[in-house]
Amino acid sequence: MRSLGLRARISVSFALLGLVLSVGISLSAWLVVRTTLMTERTTSAVAEATVNAQATDRQLALGRVSLPVILDGLPGQDSSAVLVRHGRVWASSNPHITPDHLPEDLVTAASRGDAGTTTYHEPALGLKVLAAAEPMSHGDVLVELFPLDPLHATVRRLGWTLSGAAVLTTLAAALLGRLASDRALRPLTAVTDAARSIAGGRLDARLRPTGDPDLDPLAASFNDTAQHLEHRVIADARFAADVGHELRTPLTTMLNSVEVIRHRAGTMPPEVAETVELLAGDLDRFRRLVVDLLEVSRHDAGESLHLEPVDLPDLVRRAADRTAGRVVTTVAPDAVGTRMEVDKRRLERVVVNLVANADTHGGGCTGVHVARDGGAVTVTVDDAGPGIAQALRDQVFDRFSRGRSTPTPGLGLGLAIVQRHVAAHAGEVTIGTSPAGGARFVLRLPPGGPGPPAVGRVALGPPDAG
Template sequence: MMLAYGLLALGLSSVLAIVTWSVVSDYLTEQRDSAAVVVTSDSAAALRYGLFGAPASCRPGHEQAECDNPTLLPGVRPMDVLNSLPSTDAAATMMYLEDHWYALTGKPSDLPPDVIQGALGGSVVQRRIEVNGQPVLAVGVPLGRQGDAFFEWHPLTTLDSTLRTLKLTLISAAFATALIGLAVGRLASTVALRPLAELTRVARAVATGKLDERLEAENDPHLGGLARSFNQTAADLERRVAADARFAGDVSHELRTPLMTMLNSMQLIQNHRAELPAAVREPVELLGDDLERFRRLVIDLLEISRDDGGDRGSREIVRIADLVRAAADAAAGREVTTVESDAEHLTLQADKRRLERVIANLVENAEDHAGGCKGVGVRAGGLGVIITVDDAGPGIAAEDRTRIFERFGRGETSGRGRGVGLGLAIVARHVQWHHGTIQVTDRPGGGARFTVELPAKSG
């Protein structure tokens, strides 16, 4: 819309400028030419009177300038008559009389031959020429006798300067009008598309998990129906997500009691593993692994249901280096954290439980599904602090690098197929809750590198 307004304004202003230039330039040129011819004709009339005196006889119905065969007055000197002419803006004054040139200024050689011949033949002739690089209008007027003529040329510098100024003014006005058109188009498009921009903002917010966002255009005569439909859809989605979260939370809570019973029983059985028959030991180990996966699944479901249920958490100032070092080393069971000196004193307004879960999930993911954690790094940069978790696995294919952060989205091509698919989804949700970003790339030397950026500042 802005471009359309700008082009329309440019087109209209260009047409107006062209028409104005054509009319005004033609008018000014015609007026200048007519004035030059009139001035030269008046000078020629005064010159005839000074050379020939008043005509003796003229045919009825003709002007004095057309009287036949005037003769020079006795004792008249042509140069004296030329000198006596009233001053005008003419840059040159010349006369051809009785086969001789008389000139006050200018050179007859600068006159075009056709101008000379036309004037000597009894016609008023005018022509634009250049003399010494300057544009002039050469005018030739007959003196009333065949073979005699008077010539002047008038400078056109002022006219050309005026026309040049007019041209620049019109061009500037056209561009200024185009810019005004662009500004008006931008304003009009902003006003016209403001409801759509609001719709885009609210839709983006809903897509990122802010299900309580609503449009405020329900009373708009044009977008009211769309706004009401969108708000109804968002409200239904919010209720559905809340119901699913409650269901997942209720199920998880109900599973905790029998799960704890099974885990305690399994621990008791494993304590007496040496007393079991050899044929039973392997099934017991497999059952223990599945019970551990079941335990982590229940914990992850409780975590997700807590987020989906609207848990706002609590923010406190935490020292990132200490938190990452404690969470990562505990999850790996050994020291794996390296903190750069520029990150030792970085702090963040964070939910300590959520941030610890982010680090623990990434390290456990590397330990359990990617050949072990190769190291956790903390350094200043990016949004404030950059946390990297490297593993020794085969890496993650490019097509899986977004899907692994979805719920139950597992990177099958990366050797992580045994996971339940919720740990990285929880990581992504918690990082977003802290207004940070997470991405996965290839680690130099092989494996995957998870990079978390969080908005931190020096404590």
């Protein structure tokens, strides 16, 4: 199981912290409110029972009205029942509540002159009640029952409200964690972008200092490393270019000499003529290798594009058909006459390398198709080979890499040149499978062309960092 990324871990940590805090605060608030409400309810119940007990005691002392009439006339009752024991006689304001329903210990204590309260579930009322007992004269007792269900309903609503608030607080904390992680990891994103740019061939990519004393040393160290790497790559590229140029002169002389000898092959013994043909083939492969090395070294040395308006379908048709030695190109009607600002030499080289790769490594080029995709132009090259395995498709554009499982001639520079030239035009080249099962290379050039060179500076952090 893959572990969570750093951004996700920060968000989860904030969410857990928010959950713990919100649950703790909500639980504390719920307990405080519940206790306060219960205390207030008990206090008000005792006060009301005391007032009713005094009023009843006075009325009994006067002896003018009966006990049931006294109970009916008690003022401000918010209780469920009032029960009074006068001598040995009990009277109740609620016919469903009898003395048998009352807590015996509470009545006994009140008979001794000790007021008290208790809570219990009253079956006759079907709810939980608060019983408040008050002593009266001559050992008489008044017990008043107050329903607690409204209070419990209020406490339950408060609990649900606080639970919802805890959930919202947790979600808000997770969102805050996401925002905080995005801001905290922005320098890492900038480093990643700059490193990706360098890996993609933009050796001038640098991190822009922001004035943050913690981040600027990282930017300086990264920029120093990138600058040393750029100087090293450029020096190596120039060395390779110099070597290539030095090799071209004697190579041209040898090619011309061999060509002169081949013209006289008819006067030579068969074994000598065969040797000359082998030498000519090796020299031609050597020539292509030198040309490829020079092409790669030009790219590494940062040679700029020479843009000019070009009829792209026509350029592809001429390069592809000439390389294949036959007509292999078709152009979609909506792509005919499409003109783009491109480097003509490099785009021709891209098409030549793709078609040559199909002929040499893919069993022959089966077709080249030019089409429009919105404003972009796509060039599709299919071959008759077995295709390229999915696991090898990311490797075939590396230098000196061969994406086929069968051994083939060449050093693996052709597709590396394709990828670099296409990237220089802000395009992309991908690998798929043709309808016949062979490899399919799809070149896509954006409508705006390569555009101006990027300024190779990536901000390490937010502008207000530090």
